[in-house]
Structure formats: C-alpha cells, structure tokens
Amino acid sequence: MEDQMNDYILTLENITKEYPGVTALNDVTISFEKGKIHALVGENGAGKSTLIKLLTGAIDKTSGKIFYKGEELKNNSPIKSLDRKIIPVYQELNMIPTLSVYDNIFYGHEMTKGIALDKKYMREKTSELLKQVGLKVSPKTKARELGVGNQQLVEIAKALIKDVDVLILDEPTTSLTDIETENLFGIIRNLKKRGISIIYISHRLDEVLQLSDTITVLRDGEVVDTRPSYAFDEEHLIKSMVGRNLSRSTRNKEKTVKNEKVLELRNVSTDQVKNISFHLLKGEILGIAGLMGSGRTELAEAIFGRDKITSGEIFVNGELKKINSPKDAVDEHMAFITEDRKTLGLMLDLSVLENVTYASLKKVTTNGTIDKDEEKQVVEEILERLNVKYASLDEKVLNLSGGNQQKVVIAKWLLTNASILIFDEPTQGIDVGSKEEIYGILRKLAKEGKSIILVSSENEEIMNITDRVLVMSNGEIASEYKSEALTADTLFKDSARLL
Numbered sequence: 001m002e003d004q005m006n007d008y009i010l011t012l013e014n015i016t017k018e019y020p021g022v023t024a025l026n027d028v029t030i031s032f033e034k035g036k037i038h039a040l041v042g043e044n045g046a047g048k049s050t051l052i053k054l055l056t057g058a059i060d061k062t063s064g065k066i067f068y069k070g071e072e073l074k075n076n077s078p079i080k081s082l083d084r085k086i087i088p089v090y091q092e093l094n095m096i097p098t099l100s101v102y103d104n105i106f107y108g109h110e111m112t113k114g115i116a117l118d119k120k121y122m123r124e125k126t127s128e129l130l131k132q133v134g135l136k137v138s139p140k141t142k143a144r145e146l147g148v149g150n151q152q153l154v155e156i157a158k159a160l161i162k163d164v165d166v167l168i169l170d171e172p173t174t175s176l177t178d179i180e181t182e183n184l185f186g187i188i189r190n191l192k193k194r195g196i197s198i199i200y201i202s203h204r205l206d207e208v209l210q211l212s213d214t215i216t217v218l219r220d221g222e223v224v225d226t227r228p229s230y231a232f233d234e235e236h237l238i239k240s241m242v243g244r245n246l247s248r249s250t251r252n253k254e255k256t257v258k259n260e261k262v263l264e265l266r267n268v269s270t271d272q273v274k275n276i277s278f279h280l281l282k283g284e285i286l287g288i289a290g291l292m293g294s295g296r297t298e299l300a301e302a303i304f305g306r307d308k309i310t311s312g313e314i315f316v317n318g319e320l321k322k323i324n325s326p327k328d329a330v331d332e333h334m335a336f337i338t339e340d341r342k343t344l345g346l347m348l349d350l351s352v353l354e355n356v357t358y359a360s361l362k363k364v365t366t367n368g369t370i371d372k373d374e375e376k377q378v379v380e381e382i383l384e385r386l387n388v389k390y391a392s393l394d395e396k397v398l399n400l401s402g403g404n405q406q407k408v409v410i411a412k413w414l415l416t417n418a419s420i421l422i423f424d425e426p427t428q429g430i431d432v433g434s435k436e437e438i439y440g441i442l443r444k445l446a447k448e449g450k451s452i453i454l455v456s457s458e459n460e461e462i463m464n465i466t467d468r469v470l471v472m473s474n475g476e477i478a479s480e481y482k483s484e485a486l487t488a489d490t491l492f493k494d495s496a497r498l499l
C-alpha cells in the first residue's frame with residue numbers, strides 16, 4: 001500500500017454504503033491517480049453520486065477505508081473536505097443570480113482590508129481566475145447575465161481559488177452546447193497538466209472516452225471494470241454498464257403518422273418566441289431542435305399554457321382553443337414532461353407510488369374509489385419497463401438517484417390518458433440502456449395514435465426518434481425537415497441561422 005500512495009492521491013478500499021433496504025455501494029475499491037482524469041460511469045442508481053457524497057463528506061460510509069494523500073481519511077465532513085481541497089462542481093449550479101461574478105466566487109470567504117471588503121483584490125483575483133478558465137467577462141457581470149455554460153466555468157474558477165487538488169465534475173456538459181463542451185474539455189486538460197486530479201461523471205460515453213485517462217464502471221453498487229480509456233470502446237463500455245449487449249436505435253423507418261392535425265399553431269408569439277406556425281399530426285413525433293436559449297423550451301411552455309401568448313392562435317383537433325394555463329392544456333388532453341424535475345415534475349417528499357399515480361388516478365379508479373392493488377400493479381409494470389431502481393413503492397422520491405427521479409416523471413405522464421405529449425429533454429441524465437427503453441416507449445405511443453413533441457439537444461435522438469423536425473433559432477422556427485433528410489451538419493448550421 002505504501003508504494004502506491006505515491007502515485008494515487010485517493011484510494012477507496014472495500015467501501016460499502018448501506019441505506020435502509022438498499023446497498024448503494026458494495027465492497028468498492030478504486031484508486032485515483034494524481035494528475036489524471038478518472039471517469040465514473042454506470043446506469044442510473046449504480047452508486048456514482050453516493051461515492052462522490054462519501055468523498056466530499058456529505059454522508060458516511062458503512063464500512064471500508066478511504067486514503068487521501070497517503071493518510072486514512074477519518075471524520076470527513078463537507079467543510080473538512082473543502083479544506084482538504086477536494087471540491088465538487090455539481091450539475092445544478094449554485095450561483096446567486098443577482099450577485100456579480102466576483103461576489104459569487106468569494107461568497108462565504110470574502111476578503112477584507114481593515115473592516116471593509118477588499119473589492120479591488122477580489123476583482124483582480126477573479127479576473128486572473130476567469131482567464132485560467134478562458135472566460136472573457138468582467139468580474140462585475142451579474143451571474144444572471146451568464147449562460148449555463150459560463151456559469152459552469154465560474155463554478156470551476158471558484159474551485160481554483162481554493163487551490164483544488166481533486167476536482168469532481170458531475171455531468172458538467174449536460175446543459176452545454178458542443179462548442180462550450182469543447183472549451184470545457186480544453187480547460188479540464190489544462191487543469192490536469194497542472195497536476196490537478198479530476199473525477200468525471202457522465203452518461204455521455206463518447207465524451208468520457210475522449211477525455212479521460214481511466215474509466216471505472218459501476219453496476220448495482222459494485223465495480224465491474226476499471227481500465228485505461230484506450231482499452232475501452234463504446235460498445236464494450238455499454239456492455240459493462242448494462243451487463244448485456246444493447247441494440248442502439250437507428251433512424252425510425254416505421255411510419256405511424258396519420259394525416260389528421262391534432263394541434264396547430266398559427267403565428268403564435270410570446271415574450272420569448274416569435275411568430276410560430278406549425279402543426280402536429282396524429283401518431284407523429286415532432287422534434288424541436290436548436291441551441292440552448294433558442295426558445296425550444298419556451299415554445300413548449302407556450303403550448304402548455306405556462307407562458308402568456310401575446311398574439312396568434314392555437315387549434316386542438318381543428319378547433320380554436322384558449323390555453324391560458326396548464327389546466328386548460330390538461331383539459332385538452334395534453335401532458336408536459338418537464339426538463340426541470342426538481343421544481344416542476346415531482347413532489348420529492350411523497351412516495352414513488354404517489355408521484356407516479358398523481359396525474360393518472362382515474363385510470364385505476366372503480367366507482368370513485370381507487371383500486372389499490374391494481375394501482376400498484378400498473379405502477380410496478382411501468383417502473384420495471386423503465387428499469388427504475390427503488391427499494392419499495394412507499395419510498396420517498398427524494399431518496400432515488402437523479403436519473404431514477406427523471407424516470408419517475410416520465411412514468412407518471414406515460415400513465416395519463418393524454419393524447420398530446422410534450423417531452424422536454426426526457427433523457428437528460430438517463431443512462432444509455434434506459435434511453436433506448438424510453439425511445440421504444442415513445443415509438444409505441446405514436447403507434448397507438450398519440451402525438452409527441454420532443455424537445456431535445458441530442459442530435460442523434462432528434463434524428464433517430466422523430467418523424468419531422470423544427471429547428472429553432474433566436475425564438476423563431478428557422479427551418480423544418482423530414483427527419484430522414486436531416487444531418488447533424490444542417491442541424492448545426494440552421495441552429496445558428498437567425499443569431
């Protein structure tokens with residue numbers, strides 16, 4: 001062990017973490033090399049976040065040992081972990097929107113000169129850090145004026161101020177554009193050159209293969225494979241993660257579209273989108289593509305009555321309708337599966353069962369009373385199809401892993417009798433096997449005559465799953481394609497057309 005301590009900054013030895021009814025990590029041994037990028041991959045619920053929470057002192061292990069810089073790490077806590085320069089940057093960013101970049105960076109450990117804040121020093125130091133992460137904005141810029149990609153960079157700058165030794169990045173590219181992702185990778189590689197050790201968690205396997213030196217695959221809380229990245233390819237990685245070969249979706253050839261307009265927008269504008277006209281057919285999957293901030297989500301929100309329509313008309317099944325609230329939309333048999341599961345999609349304190357059945361109680365109601373057994377059976381079936389990991393139906397959704405929470409949102413809406421389903425980034429944070437399962441369910445719904453709007457930033461998903469695609473740019477529809485005619489190249493060009 002002594003020898004190894006020189007190369008390895010951090011070692012987990014036989015770590016087990018048990019929650020009531022769940023073994024989140026089981027006898028896990030992993031060594032992280034100094035100055036290397038080490039990726040952790042695995043299905044939703046495999047134990048990645050649990051491992052990070054142990055390293056950052058948010059929770060305690062049930063058994064096993066952690067060694068850091070050659071010494072056993074005992075009595076860990078989030079504060080001690082920061083002092084030890086083990087710093088996590090989470091996907092859900094923590095910036096205070098109304099404060100400046102430098103106020104955010106120094107928040108909680110402000111510099112003073114005498115009794116006053118040393119603003120000059122903080123601004124200068126922030127400038128230096130922003131340079132290191134390649135961000136060209138003034139330290140005085142308010143956080144709310146930064147896009148998600150730039151906020152992510154500020155979070156990393158914040159880690160650098162503490163002289164980070166181990167930087168943990170949890171799904172850092174989820175909300176980034178391709179260009180922002182490339183930029184981030186350049187910065188990560190620079191940090192590595194400076195000797196910083198990086199633990200990188202992602203469901204985007206192509207990125208993991210491209211960026212990391214070593215990959216560890218977790219499955220059901222156990223390490224099933226650790227190798228240098230060059231010894232993996234994507235197929236092998238997927239097989240390790242899901243424990244079987246997985247057939248990936250290819251372009252959709254099965255046509256389920258009927259020539260019947262279920263939804264039509266004529267010249268619809270809101271404060272966020274301009275002059276939107278399009279229709280959705282029965283049995284169709286219509287993709288909405290575009291860059292972050294192009295108005296994709298805002299368009300979905302307008303249709304669902306969550307944003308005020310300032311002009312234009314919406315027709316449902318050929319009839320002009322006023323949709324002023326989500327309730328109006330639900331009355332028209334629409335469902336909106338939101339991207340923001342924490343605030344809009346779930347009630348975290350309620351059970352898995354209650355969350356899934358919340359929007360669909362009628363389905364299992366006989367004479368006004370809920371048939372509990374039937375309810376359970378229906379819910380169990382859908383959760384099994386989506387491969388959701390949960391201890392029991394009575395478990396609080398709060399205790400589920402992020403990806404499994406997302407699957408609960410999807411399950412909830414799949415059980416409603418909605419005929420127009422709007423999905424906003426349904427597979428964000430979802431593992432590769434379950435993604436395929438979700439695609440299969442979407443196709444099946446279309447075949448049953450439901451109509452689907454799919455907002456997505458994943459090109460493959462947009463091209464393979466949909467029948468037709470609208471590309472948004474700067475709040476407008478820039479172009480429309482039959483999916484089979486769409487290429488990643490055109491998608492990229494059209495997304496920037498109206499900028």
Ligand SMILES: Nc1ncnc2c1ncn2[C@@H]1O[C@H](COP(=O)(O)OP(=O)(O)OP(=O)(O)O)[C@@H](O)[C@H]1O
Pocket residue numbers: 019020022023024042043044045046047048049050051389390391399400401402403404429
């Ligand atoms: N506080 C908790 N109480 C009970 N079970 C928990 C708790 N936190 C996590 N778990 C369970 O531990 C297991 C591992 O969860 P974890 O969040 O580590 O997964 P993950 O690999 O990060 O998944 P994802 O890719 O979805 O983020 C899951 O089965 C989860 O339900």
